[in-house]
Amino acid sequence: MRTNTKKIEIATPGQELSTTEEYVPGKNTLEEDGKVIATISGTVQRDEKDLIVSVRKMKTKVVPKPGDIVYGQVVKLDQRFAIVSIGAICRKDDELIYYHGESNLRLGDSGNRRDIGRNLLRIGDLVRARVVKIFRGTPDISITGKHYGVLKTLCDRCRNPMILKNGTLYCDNCEMTDLRKIADDYGEVLTFGDGYER
Ligand SMILES: [Zn+2]
Known part of the structure; x- marks a missing residue:
């Protein structure tokens, strides 16, 4: 079972997501000096059809359950x-x-x-x-x-x-x-883990 195959991209406030030539600023972003900047922490959504980049806020207050x-x-x-x-x-x-x-x-x-x-x-x-x-x-x-x-x-x-x-x-x-027991997409999820609070 592969439930999470897409690469996850995490943004923090102030992070540059793209240039305005590449993407139009979407939800929870702003435009600054030709760049699209994240205004909140969350997961980056890149709409490749309409070329909109936005940031989806992360939910909080959940408890883990089997299958997560x-x-x-x-x-x-x-x-x-x-x-x-x-x-x-x-x-x-x-x-x-x-x-x-x-x-x-x-x-x-x-x-x-x-x-x-x-x-x-x-x-x-x-x-x-x-x-x-x-x-x-x-x-x-x-x-x-x-x-x-x-x-x-x-x-x-x-x-x-x-x-x-x-x-x-x-x-x-x-x-x-x-040696490690690595995931099949080792190396592709690099942004997460550097920034989160412990
Ligand atoms: Zn070394």
Whole structure:
């Protein structure tokens, strides 16, 4: 199941979205010196037919439920479990809902020795996961499935963001390669995760 295949673009107030030659300013944007600027935080909507760029406000005050897709950052990790600090919930394409809370990710369920802790994730990784169930008020999440896993990670050695090269994570600063359980669109969701509050 691929429910969230589109690239998500997050804007913060004051961010330049395009030039006015590329797009007409839409909702929650303004025009300034030939540029279209976001006036609120939210998800960027680019209407490619009418060439309008607008920003959709994110909803707040929701609770995660099974089936939700969540975006977050790995804050704790051992061989068997990771704790992921959720930054947003995604229920429909292009609609992100800000949410702050921790979730539990169980690792190593497959019995495969490669499928444990540090072979899959590192602390600080930005991940996309799916809510499996809610246990005592805390979501249990999973990164099983090709669309789930790490979206952005930093080099262990030099903290440079790693890129995908021939199917392997690679640091073009210090030439280190590494393993993670990555999502199929690794590297395409870069704006989210840098800006959200923790
Ligand atoms: Zn490096």
